[in-house]
Amino acid sequence: MRHRCRYVGPVAQLLLVEDDAEIRRALIRALSERGHVVASASTSIAAMQHVIGQTPDLVVLDLGLPDLDGRELLLMLRAVSKVPVVVATARDDEATLVEVLDRGADDYVVKPFSVTQLDARIRAVLRRAGAESAAAAVLGVGTLCISPGAREATLDGRLLDLTPREFDLLSYLAVRVGTVVTKRELLVNVWRQPAGGADKTVDVHLSWLRRKLGESAQQPRYLHTVRGVGVRLNAPAER
Numbered sequence: 001m002r003h004r005c006r007y008v009g010p011v012a013q014l015l016l017v018e019d020d021a022e023i024r025r026a027l028i029r030a031l032s033e034r035g036h037v038v039a040s041a042s043t044s045i046a047a048m049q050h051v052i053g054q055t056p057d058l059v060v061l062d063l064g065l066p067d068l069d070g071r072e073l074l075l076m077l078r079a080v081s082k083v084p085v086v087v088a089t090a091r092d093d094e095a096t097l098v099e100v101l102d103r104g105a106d107d108y109v110v111k112p113f114s115v116t117q118l119d120a121r122i123r124a125v126l127r128r129a130g131a132e133s134a135a136a137a138v139l140g141v142g143t144l145c146i147s148p149g150a151r152e153a154t155l156d157g158r159l160l161d162l163t164p165r166e167f168d169l170l171s172y173l174a175v176r177v178g179t180v181v182t183k184r185e186l187l188v189n190v191w192r193q194p195a196g197g198a199d200k201t202v203d204v205h206l207s208w209l210r211r212k213l214g215e216s217a218q219q220p221r222y223l224h225t226v227r228g229v230g231v232r233l234n235a236p237a238e239r
Contacts, residue, residue: 012057012126016040017047019066030115035148037175044068051081058122063089078104084129086121139174142235146174166209173233182230
């Protein structure tokens with residue numbers, strides 16, 4: 001019997017552009033808990049590279065960046081992309097807020113703000129942009145269903161008992177289904193560790209995840225190792 005994924009609500013792939021490491025970590029954690037898939041950049045150059053290469057559903061943009069003012073980055077983004085942008089800034093003067101809207105921002109929030117307020121603005125902008133339907137609410141790979149909002153995953157209709165890190169790892173791979181993801185990328189984006197951390201950490205968690213998916217490295221169904229490159233999540237071939 002085939003089990004189908006159940007729709008539970010919207011989730012988006014966000015790019016958070018924020019140079020303050022503490023604020024960045026807190027927002028990533030809070031927005032992820034609300035069901036979004038969050039990547040981050042601390043500079044304008046890194047943000048541009050991500051938007052061009054990864055096409056996120058929405059950008060949350062701080063204006064006070066170290067290499068280029070966020071207002072200039074906004075102009076650069078608008079030159080290459082229609083991605084919705086919510087500006088998050090400590091600048092509360094009317095002239096700045098009018099300027100960012102004129103330069104193409106879709107909305108703004110003024111620091112300090114609650115994550116609930118930011119999340120509401122994000123979802124409102126996505127609705128206006130028609131992007132919520134494109135951002136899959138439940139990620140389905142074969143009979144494996146991942147619900148980022150509920151932070152639950154099922155296999156053949158059975159709830160998987162995953163640790164928070166195992167769930168984050170599975171979700172990250174599911175968003176990139178069919179794509180080989182390097183261990184370095186997983187360390188940076190799932191573990192939030194600098195590139196060059198211990199690959200052993202990733203290997204151990206992949207081993208635990210495989211066991212819970214009922215497979216092994218020698219007999220993979222969903223998680224396929226590409227030797228010397230990384231790992232890829234694929235639906236198992238039909239028998």
